[in-house]
Amino acid sequence: ETGVTQSPTHLIKTRGQQVTLRCSSQSGHNTVSWYQQALGQGPQFIFQYYREEENGRGNFPPRFSGLQFPNYSSELNVNALELDDSALYLCASSLGLADTGELFFGEGSRLTVL
Amino acid sequence: GESVGLHLPTLSVQEGDNSIINCAYSNSASDYFIWYKQESGKGPQFIIDIRSNMDKRQGQRVTVLLNKTVKHLSLQIAATQPGDSAVYFCAENRGPTGANSKLTFGKGITLSVRP
Numbered sequence: 623e624t625g626v627t628q629s630p631t632h633l634i635k636t637r638g639q640q641v642t643l644r645c646s647s648q649s650g651h652n653t654v655s656w657y658q659q660a661l662g663q664g665p666q667f668i669f670q671y672y673r674e675e676e677n678g679r680g681n682f683p684p685r686f687s688g689l690q691f692p693n694y695s696s697e698l699n700v701n702a703l704e705l706d707d708s709a710l711y712l713c714a715s716s717l718g719l720a721d722t723g724e725l726f727f728g729e730g731s732r733l734t735v736l
Numbered sequence: 737g738e739s740v741g742l743h744l745p746t747l748s749v750q751e752g753d754n755s756i757i758n759c760a761y762s763n764s765a766s767d768y769f770i771w772y773k774q775e776s777g778k779g780p781q782f783i784i785d786i787r788s789n790m791d792k793r794q795g796q797r798v799t800v801l802l803n804k805t806v807k808h809l810s811l812q813i814a815a816t817q818p819g820d821s822a823v824y825f826c827a828e829n830r831g832p833t834g835a836n837s838k839l840t841f842g843k844g845i846t847l848s849v850r851p
Contacts, residue, residue, distance in 0.1 A: 624779070655838070664825050664841030665780065678838050712779050725839070727779030 625649060626715050626728035634734045635703050643698045643731045645713030653677075654696040655725065656688060657712040665712055671696055672718075700733075708735045748848045755813040757845055759826035764807060768829040770839065771800060771811045775822045783811070783824075813847075821849045 625648035635641050647654050653672045657665035667680035671690035685701040694715075700707055710732050714725040749755045761769070767788040772780035784795045786802050786809075793800050799812040809826050823846050827839040 624781075626779075662843070664827070664843050665839075667838050667840070670838060680838070714779070724782040724785075725780075727781070729777065729779050 624726040626726050628728035628731050632732045639703050640701045645696045647694045647715030648726050651715035651717050653716045655714045656698045659710040703735045746846045749816050755816045757811045757824050759809040761807050766828040770827045772825045773822045818849050
């Protein structure tokens with residue numbers, strides 16, 4: 623167990639809808655990153671939050687947005703869902719902004735868009 | 737374009753044998769590499785990492801080798817066990833300083849251990 627929890631574990635939405643995914647980071651970790659993992663692919667970096675501020679973003683459109691709260695938990699919001707948004711969304715927590723260090727991943731939220 | 741990729745999609749090994757998983761990367765500026773293991777229904781789990789100023793690093797039953805000349809990374813697992821069956825990803829950190837979370841992952845290779 624990594625101590626990173628995500629909810630919901632599975633959900634189904636239709637095109638055009640909006641979704642919010644949640645993540646509780648490991649105790650003491652102040653950095654949260656979100657990744658999208660399509661079936662059969664490696665995870666792709668969406669964005670990172672450090673102390674409630676966005677600290678970098680991958681190649682994802684603005685309809686992907688996030689928040690980090692004072693307790694360092696985080697949300698990923700996706701608006702105007704598209705079929706290609708169907709994927710496993712992974713949250714990872716870590717301590718600080720070092721160049722190296724282990725990321726602790728949750729088990730993910732599996733989103734299906736119909 | 738730049739990519740981090742794996743040579744083979746699947747690898748089948750006999751229990752007790754050593755496993756070698758290979759990975760090629762194309763960004764010569766990358767200086768930090770990591771191997772992750774992902775079991776079915778779970779998130780990726782950190783195995784071992786290596787900095788570009790090293791050629792080899794050993795962990796418990798695992799060794800990572802880095803060849804910067806040919807931009808190649810490999811993961812060696814000694815005495816492979818059924819619990820090693822999973823998808824393995826190599827990843828590199830292409831972010832700026834202080835960006836340990838901005839990893840670029842390869843597509844993954846499935847390791848299947850035969851009893």
